[in-house]
Amino acid sequence: MRAIQYSQKLRAQDIDVEINNLFDDQYLKTLYSFGKKRFVCTAFLYFKRLLSLRAVFRYDVIWIEYEVFPYFPAFVERLLRLFGKPYVVDYDDAVFHNYDRSGNRLIRALLGNKIDAVMRNAACVVAGNEYLALRARKAGARRIERIPTVVDRERYQSVKPDQRKKPVIGWIGSPSTQRYIVDIRDALKRVCDETGACLLLVGATDSVREQLPGIPVDVVRWTEESEAALVAQMNVGMMPLEDGPWEKGKCGYKLIQYMACGVPVVASPVGVNVEIVNENHCGQLAESVTEWAEALTGILRSRPRQSELGMAGRKAVEQKYSLQVQAPVLAGILRSVAQGGNS
Numbered sequence: 157m158r159a160i161q162y163s164q165k166l167r168a169q170d171i172d173v174e175i176n177n178l179f180d181d182q183y184l185k186t187l188y189s190f191g192k193k194r195f196v197c198t199a200f201l202y203f204k205r206l207l208s209l210r211a212v213f214r215y216d217v218i219w220i221e222y223e224v225f226p227y228f229p230a231f232v233e234r235l236l237r238l239f240g241k242p243y244v245v246d247y248d249d250a251v252f253h254n255y256d257r258s259g260n261r262l263i264r265a266l267l268g269n270k271i272d273a274v275m276r277n278a279a280c281v282v283a284g285n286e287y288l289a290l291r292a293r294k295a296g297a298r299r300i301e302r303i304p305t306v307v308d309r310e311r312y313q314s315v316k317p318d319q320r321k322k323p324v325i326g327w328i329g330s331p332s333t334q335r336y337i338v339d340i341r342d343a344l345k346r347v348c349d350e351t352g353a354c355l356l357l358v359g360a361t362d363s364v365r366e367q368l369p370g371i372p373v374d375v376v377r378w379t380e381e382s383e384a385a386l387v388a389q390m391n392v393g394m395m396p397l398e399d400g401p402w403e404k405g406k407c408g409y410k411l412i413q414y415m416a417c418g419v420p421v422v423a424s425p426v427g428v429n430v431e432i433v434n435e436n437h438c439g440q441l442a443e444s445v446t447e448w449a450e451a452l453t454g455i456l457r458s459r460p461r462q463s464e465l466g467m468a469g470r471k472a473v474e475q476k477y478s479l480q481v482q483a484p485v486l487a488g489i490l491r492s493v494a495q496g497g498n499s
Contacts, residue, residue, distance in 0.1 A: 157248070157305055157306070157307075157409060158246050158248050159175070159219065159221055159246065160175060160282070161308060161479060162479065162483055162486055164228065164481060165480075165483035165487075166483065166486070166487055166490070167481030168369050169483075169484070169487045170360045170420070170488055171490060171491070174215070175206050176205070178201055178205050178226075178426035179201060180201065181199070182481065183197060183201065185216050186467050193216070194214075201226050201344075202204050202225060203230050205224070205225070209224075212236070212241055213241065216240070216242075216315060217242055217243065217245035217279075217493050217494045218236060218241060218242060218244070218492035219243070219244050219246070219490070220233075220244065220245045220246070220274075220278075221245075221246055221321070221487065222245070222246070222247060222249075222251045222271075222273065222274075223245075223251070223270070223274050226254075226287050227254075227263070227267065229266070229267065229270060229415075230270050230273040230277070231320075232269075233245075233273065233274045233277045233363070234277055236277070237277035237278075239433075241393050242279035242494070242496075243277075243278055243279060243282060244267060244279060244280045244281075244282060244489065244490065245274055245275065245278045245280075245281055245282070246281075246282040246283075246284075246493060247281070247282070247283050247284060247288045247292075247405075248284035248288075248405075248406075248407040248409075249288075249405050249406065250288065250291070250401060250402050250404065250405025250406075251271060251405075252270075252271035252272070252291060253401050253402050253405070255268050255269075255270050256268040256269070257272065257401060257402075259490075261391065269292075271295070272291075272294070272295035272296075273295075274290070274296045274297075274325075275292045275295040276295050276297060276298075277297065278297060278298070278299075278456055279296075279299065279493045280298070280299040280300070280301060280489055280492075281297040281299065281300045281301070282300075282301050282302075282303050282486075282489065283301070283302050283303075284302070284303065284304060284407035284428070285302070285304070285316065285405070285406075285407050285408075285427060285428035285431075286302070286428070286431075287404045287405050287427055287428070288404075288405055291301055301418055301489055303482050303485060303486060304407060304408075304412075304428075304476065304477055305408065305409045305412060305477075306412065306473075306477050306478050306479050306480070306481070306482050307412055307413060307416045307473065307477065307478060307479065308479045308480075309416060309473055309474055309478040309479070309480060310480075311384050312384045312387070312388070312413070312416035312417050312469045312473075313384070313388060313417065314416075314417055314418030314466065314467075315388045315417055315418055315419075317387075320398075321355065322352070322353070323351050323352060323354070323391050323456045324353065324354060324355075324356050324389055324390045324391050324392075325344065325347065325348070325353050325354070325356070325391070325392055325394060325452060325456070326355075326356045326357075326377070326386075326387065326389070326390030326391075326392065326393045326394065326408070326414070326419070327353050327355070327356070327357050327358065327360075327393065327394045327395075328358040328359055328383065328386070328387060328393070328410055328413060329357075329358070329359050329360065329410060330359050330360075330378070330404040331359070331360065331361045331420075334357065334359075334360040334361065334364050336395075336396040336397055336398065336424075337357065337360070337364065337368070337394070337396060338364065338367045338368065339396060339398070340394075340396050340445065340448050341344050341367065341371065342367050342416060342445050342449075343445045343446075343448035343449040343452070344368065344371050344448075344452075345368075345370055345371050346449045346453075346499045347370050347449050347452045347453050347456070348372060349458065350453060350461070351453060352454045353391070353452075353456055354372040354374060355368070355371055355372060355373045355374065355388060356374050356386070357374070357375045357376070357389070358376050358378050358383065358386045359376075359377070359378035360375050361375070362375055383413070384413075384416075384417065387413050387414060387417045387419060388419075389413065390417070390418045390419045391419070391420075391455070391456055391462060392419065392420050392422060392439075392452060392455045392456060392462070393410065393411070393413070393414030393419045393420070393421050393422075394410075394419070394421070394422055394423070394452075395408070395410045395421065395422075395423040395424065395429060396423070396424050397423075397424040397426045397427070397429070398424075398426070398450070399424070399425075399426050403424075403426050403427060404426060404427040405427065406426075406427055406428065407428055408423075408427075408428045408429055408432045411423060411429065411432050411433070411438075411439075412432075412473060412477045414469065415432075415436070415438050415466075415472055415473050415477065416469075416470065416472040416473045416477075416478075417466075417470075418466035418467060418469060419466055419469065419491065420438060420439045420455050420461070420462055420465030420466050420469065421433060421438055421439030421440075421465075421469065422439055422441075422448065422451045422452055423439065423440075423441055424441070424442065424443060425441040425442075425443055425444070427440065427461060429490040430464065432472075435472075436468055436469060436471075437465070437468045438466075438468045438469030438472060438473035439451075439455070439465050440454075440455070442497070
């Protein structure tokens with residue numbers, strides 16, 4: 157979402173893009189299937205990346221997602237700065253907390269300030285929200301630009317509430333974040349009992365059903381091809397979060413997907429969620445179980461309100477949170493860095 161989806165738009169603006177991923181599809185399938193990383197596979201992928209670095213001087217700009225080598229010191233980023241090869245580094249998660257808040261003392265000691273070094277040596281840091289930008293400023297980054305996480309608005313169609321057959325409370329995510337749904341299960345049980353709504357979870361594991369007793373739940377496997385159509389089935393989309401440092405680094409991608417389909421949102425008042433919901437008037441913020449229940453019930457029981465909030469969300473996507481709007485902004489940043497601009 158932060159890099160690959162931009163490639164075609166950048167090429168259309170005469171910027172050649174070559175993608176070099178660290179982890180491949182097989183690595184991710186293994187990680188999600190077994191919940192662990194295989195050392196031999198990881199070492200091989202690191203070695204492949206090391207070999208690929210021999211070609212860095214072929215390019216005008218190196219565009220890095222987070223860091224070159226996770227859980228290694230920032231030696232490559234320092235060398236790029238030393239040899240005058242500009243790089244742009246992008247963040248849509250608080251990955252620095254993998255190090256400075258690690259439960260391993262050795263990791264905290266050796267890598268606690270690693271991402272600060274990556275940011276400091278970059279020609280530009282692109283941050284998805286203010287929490288990430290603030291960290292870059294504290295690290296001494298030379299240039300910081302904010303670009304929100306976006307969707308391709310042409311892939312998402314706005315659907316009117318009366319086109320949906322029954323009330324659907326929706327959520328889209330991954331197994332690593334489904335625990336936030338379980339945290340508000342009491343509210344969900346109450347809402348489903350009172351409104352006859354069901355829960356649609358896209359990207360969760362089947363095991364989550366056992367943690368949501370008494371709630372009608374439909375768990376659907378996530379695919380890139382089906383995600384937009386599944387979001388369009390929702391009457392309201394949720395983004396519950398804990399109020400923690402890692403969560404403050406999130407960039408509200410779920411909310412943007414809901415909004416792109418004209419689906420009103422209810423979200424925890426954490427990090428960028430507050431900005432997205434309050435500035436765009438596309439839903440409600442909820443913290444306690446009572447607030448979650450009241451917000452969801454209020455939206456589900458009012459079709460006019462669903463339509464009003466949904467239209468506001470879709471408008472925000474068209475004006476700000478879309479690939480079509482932000483691609484020219486990113487292209488300008490990359491050109492400026494290539495031409496030697498870092499301010």
